[in-house]
Amino acid sequence: MILDERNKMARRAAEEIADGMVVNLGIGIPSLVPNHLPSSMNVMFQAENGILGMGASPLSGKEDENLCNAGGYPVTIVPGASYFDSTTAFGMIRRGRVDVSILGSLQVSRQGDLANWIIPGKKIPGMGGAMELASKAKKLVVLMKHTDKAGKSKIVKECTLPLTSKGCVDLIITDLAVFQVVNKELFLIEHYSSTTVELIREKTDCNFLIGNNLKTIAY
Amino acid sequence: MILDERNKMARRAAEEIADGMVVNLGIGIPSLVPNHLPSSMNVMFQAENGILGMGASPLSGKEDENLCNAGGYPVTIVPGASYFDSTTAFGMIRRGRVDVSILGSLQVSRQGDLANWIIPGKKIPGMGGAMELASKAKKLVVLMKHTDKAGKSKIVKECTLPLTSKGCVDLIITDLAVFQVVNKELFLIEHYSSTTVELIREKTDCNFLIGNNLKTIAY
Amino acid sequence: MIEQSNPFQKISSLEQALKHLKDGLTIMFGGFGGVGSPPGLIDGMITNNLKNLTLIGNDTGFPHIGIGKVVSQGRAKKVIASHIGSNPVAGKLMNEGLLEVEFSPQGTLVERIRAGGMGLGAILTDIGIDNEMVAYGKKQMQLNGKDYLVEPALTADVSIIYAKKADPYGNLVYDKSARNTNPLVAMAGRFTIAEVEEIVPLGSLNPEEIITPGVFVDMVIPSNGVNWKWVWE
Amino acid sequence: MIEQSNPFQKISSLEQALKHLKDGLTIMFGGFGGVGSPPGLIDGMITNNLKNLTLIGNDTGFPHIGIGKVVSQGRAKKVIASHIGSNPVAGKLMNEGLLEVEFSPQGTLVERIRAGGMGLGAILTDIGIDNEMVAYGKKQMQLNGKDYLVEPALTADVSIIYAKKADPYGNLVYDKSARNTNPLVAMAGRFTIAEVEEIVPLGSLNPEEIITPGVFVDMVIPSNGVNWKWVWE
Numbered sequence: 001m002i003l004d005e006r007n008k009m010a011r012r013a014a015e016e017i018a019d020g021m022v023v024n025l026g027i028g029i030p031s032l033v034p035n036h037l038p039s040s041m042n043v044m045f046q047a048e049n050g051i052l053g054m055g056a057s058p059l060s061g062k063e064d065e066n067l068c069n070a071g072g073y074p075v076t077i078v079p080g081a082s083y084f085d086s087t088t089a090f091g092m093i094r095r096g097r098v099d100v101s102i103l104g105s106l107q108v109s110r111q112g113d114l115a116n117w118i119i120p121g122k123k124i125p126g127m128g129g130a131m132e133l134a135s136k137a138k139k140l141v142v143l144m145k146h147t148d149k150a151g152k153s154k155i156v157k158e159c160t161l162p163l164t165s166k167g168c169v170d171l172i173i174t175d176l177a178v179f180q181v182v183n184k185e186l187f188l189i190e191h192y193s194s195t196t197v198e199l200i201r202e203k204t205d206c207n208f209l210i211g212n213n214l215k216t217i218a219y
Numbered sequence: 220m221i222l223d224e225r226n227k228m229a230r231r232a233a234e235e236i237a238d239g240m241v242v243n244l245g246i247g248i249p250s251l252v253p254n255h256l257p258s259s260m261n262v263m264f265q266a267e268n269g270i271l272g273m274g275a276s277p278l279s280g281k282e283d284e285n286l287c288n289a290g291g292y293p294v295t296i297v298p299g300a301s302y303f304d305s306t307t308a309f310g311m312i313r314r315g316r317v318d319v320s321i322l323g324s325l326q327v328s329r330q331g332d333l334a335n336w337i338i339p340g341k342k343i344p345g346m347g348g349a350m351e352l353a354s355k356a357k358k359l360v361v362l363m364k365h366t367d368k369a370g371k372s373k374i375v376k377e378c379t380l381p382l383t384s385k386g387c388v389d390l391i392i393t394d395l396a397v398f399q400v401v402n403k404e405l406f407l408i409e410h411y412s413s414t415t416v417e418l419i420r421e422k423t424d425c426n427f428l429i430g431n432n433l434k435t436i437a438y
Numbered sequence: 439m440i441e442q443s444n445p446f447q448k449i450s451s452l453e454q455a456l457k458h459l460k461d462g463l464t465i466m467f468g469g470f471g472g473v474g475s476p477p478g479l480i481d482g483m484i485t486n487n488l489k490n491l492t493l494i495g496n497d498t499g500f501p502h503i504g505i506g507k508v509v510s511q512g513r514a515k516k517v518i519a520s521h522i523g524s525n526p527v528a529g530k531l532m533n534e535g536l537l538e539v540e541f542s543p544q545g546t547l548v549e550r551i552r553a554g555g556m557g558l559g560a561i562l563t564d565i566g567i568d569n570e571m572v573a574y575g576k577k578q579m580q581l582n583g584k585d586y587l588v589e590p591a592l593t594a595d596v597s598i599i600y601a602k603k604a605d606p607y608g609n610l611v612y613d614k615s616a617r618n619t620n621p622l623v624a625m626a627g628r629f630t631i632a633e634v635e636e637i638v639p640l641g642s643l644n645p646e647e648i649i650t651p652g653v654f655v656d657m658v659i660p661s662n663g664v665n666w667k668w669v670w671e
Numbered sequence: 672m673i674e675q676s677n678p679f680q681k682i683s684s685l686e687q688a689l690k691h692l693k694d695g696l697t698i699m700f701g702g703f704g705g706v707g708s709p710p711g712l713i714d715g716m717i718t719n720n721l722k723n724l725t726l727i728g729n730d731t732g733f734p735h736i737g738i739g740k741v742v743s744q745g746r747a748k749k750v751i752a753s754h755i756g757s758n759p760v761a762g763k764l765m766n767e768g769l770l771e772v773e774f775s776p777q778g779t780l781v782e783r784i785r786a787g788g789m790g791l792g793a794i795l796t797d798i799g800i801d802n803e804m805v806a807y808g809k810k811q812m813q814l815n816g817k818d819y820l821v822e823p824a825l826t827a828d829v830s831i832i833y834a835k836k837a838d839p840y841g842n843l844v845y846d847k848s849a850r851n852t853n854p855l856v857a858m859a860g861r862f863t864i865a866e867v868e869e870i871v872p873l874g875s876l877n878p879e880e881i882i883t884p885g886v887f888v889d890m891v892i893p894s895n896g897v898n899w900k901w902v903w904e
Binding site for chain 1: 470471497520533539541548552563564565571572614615622668
Binding site for chain 3: 316
């Protein structure tokens with residue numbers, strides 16, 4: 001199977017998920033991640049509105065208007081799922097019981113700062129639950145295109161957009177490469193076979209180190 | 220039916236309860252109050268551990284060890300009852316959703332201060348939920364003997380025991396009389412036929428005013 | 439229709455409920471992206487031409503869904519919410535200076551609502567402490583060497599919520615993820631109106647399964663259900 | 672015994688559970704006057720001769736009921752509770768200087784426990800603000816012209832709770848008033864052990880009725896039930 005760019009990113013993000021984990025997925029590319037997990041894996045997907053244990057999307061015509069994820073789209077549940085109010089949903093997040101949060105972003109800095117909630121003067125949608133997820137998930141994975149529509153790097157020395165949370169990002173997966181943030185330092189650890197370190201340097205608006213064991217992603 | 224002293228006090232307290240009310244009862248004499256309510260009345264009795272809608276005591280042998288009031292004694296429930304955790308129980312209390320709280324006390328001052336949780340150097344049982352009930356119930360009724368075992372007045376000018384809560388008492392029902400606290404001033408409003416205003420003055424360790432419409436309790 | 443016994447005088451009608459929703463009030467609403475918001479009460483607010491409302495809830499729905507209907511008609515002067523992203527009309531009104539918006543992080547917002555309902559003054563959290571917009575105008579405090587924001591409790595003149603079933607005491611159960619903020623909003627209103635899909639006899643709800651004890655609910659009215667088209671439809 | 676499927680590796684034994692309960696730890700326990708306290712874990716703490724414990728929970732039970740068994744054997748150096756009145760041995764140990772007791776009003780105590788479980792720093796309440804013993808050593812703060820006590824969140828190394836049913840993910844339902852503080856204590860432990868009357872297959876609990884989502888529970892062990900005589904018996 002040939003994967004498109006978005007599914008390549010989703011597949012790579014799926015590798016961060018292990019058996020038994022609690023995972024929160026943002027809207028957009030993160031929502032493709034479950035398609036890349038083995039069905040035998042016990043993973044509990046969490047939604048901020050108040051679900052733990054979401055399953056696949058329902059078939060068309062089988063949607064339940066009262067069973068939706070935090071983005072407002074219909075979902076199903078798996079055995080062991082539970083419903084609760086939104087305080088409990090965020091209690092899980094703030095208490096550090098969410099193992100992995102996979103979010104989209106507008107910018108990420110080399111220190112791991114996240115800016116994904118506001119474009120001043122343009123779009124002020126509000127932060128929703130992004131601040132809690134960003135600062136309290138055990139591991140924060142950002143899935144985003146390497147550059148914006150104008151071709152500008154979304155990985156930057158310092159975020160120019162208002163921050164969602166400081167130093168919270170653990171892993172950045174773009175359509176070119178995978179970076180790890182360790183002790184406020186950015187490491188390139190993997191890249192797709194379609195690109196090179198030189199090209200990545202060119203397209204990235206800050207310095208980064210090369211990981212000890214730089215890998216080429218096979219898919 | 221001839222009522223004993225404790226049941227006379229409980230009967231008088233029952234008159235403070237109206238249809239539809241939420242009521243919390245302390246241990247001791249307050250627990251006799253439900254026996255003096257018409258069975259047609261819709262009253263929801265609340266327990267701090269997490270019950271709303273307690274009914275009569277179960278028959279001997281029919282007790283359920285997991286259905287007990289805050290004092291640890293078995294109860295039953297009425298239709299419309301609910302179970303919840305202790306935060307919700309105290310949420311109802313602090314939010315002012317409990318209409319009447321009927322408590323015992325060690326001392327009450329003429330300003331309506333309540334001291335019912337500690338005898339320094341003797342007994343330090345802890346306050347339990349008394350502070351919340353005392354300060355947040357819409358109406359606080361104290362049921363207590365007029366004097367202690369040594370014959371000393373339990374209604375005093377200033378409490379000598381540590382306070383549970385200041386200025387919280389609305390009504391004091393003793394084995395001699397009924398007092399109302401209005402704007403930090405104590406009014407004698409009723410007394411049992413077995414006693415007189417003079418005797419009450421003698422047995423009470425502070426001044427009080429006589430209510431406009433002093434009544435003698437018929438039972 | 440079977441006549442319901444009404445021993446607590448809580449079962450009422452939309453018409454009676456709307457008498458409690460007046461111009462200038464602070465109204466808190468249940469729901470998350472419109473899911474679990476009370477459709478009859480929302481339409482009634484529009485029909486009654488309410489103005490100058492302060493609305494408190496998770497989000498401003500979509501322009502044609504949930505509280506979004508009220509917001510996009512300019513009936514609110516202020517909104518306290520965690521996001522307005524799904525309602526572009528709300529964003530437009532805000533940018534034009536016609537709508538004041540106070541943003542609160544989602545988890546903080548629901549804890550503030552719960553704190554109001556529970557009779558607490560505030561909660562302390564570190565969420566958003568580095569964020570200018572969140573921290574603006576709020577007290578901060580150090581506790582055990584950590585810095586916290588003091589996030590004040592929220593209450594409302596009237597809370598409007600949506601539930602699956604109510605009994606005559608106002609005990610409520612919700613449906614799946616339509617529970618969301620409803621149990622919290624239910625507690626925070628000084629007067630709480632529950633619009634419900636079904637009214638069942640007293641004693642027919644299992645006391646273990648009741649999510650909102652009726653003590654927090656002042657009025658119960660029957661619903662005709664959701665009358666908007668969802669974005670996924 | 673039917674072998675339970677154990678996909679989340681949470682179902683375990685009393686023996687394994689007791690490895691997490693060690694001298695000197697802060698242990699939070701569910702229950703109210705012994706109702707809803709885990710009998711097997713409590714007996715195991717005594718058998719294992721635990722010492723220097725800090726115990727946090729509603730009360731100290733009765734000398735022979737609930738956590739009272741542990742307290743009256745002098746295994747705790749400190750207790751944080753709302754009352755110890757039903758356990759005269761606890762009062763005696765306190766008066767002899769052998770047991771430190773921190774009293775917190777009941778409603779405040781459970782909110783502090785919940786705040787810990789919810790990842791909050793503290794709550795603000797006016798309960799006990801005039802009371803020397805309650806206010807002692809606590810910060811105060813004015814908010815909207817009202818004075819509040821800052822009541823810090825409580826957490827524990829290990830939480831031990833008692834429930835009616837668990838599934839293999841640790842989702843829990845409780846029995847009637849034995850729910851009391853258990854759902855709150857469940858969230859506040861860094862490691863939470865649920866002793867349960869029955870372990871049921873994954874998917875057999877109705878998701879609407881689950882009170883404690885399994886995400887807060889690290890270990891589930893079967894119980895042999897209460898082995899003490901209640902005061903009313």
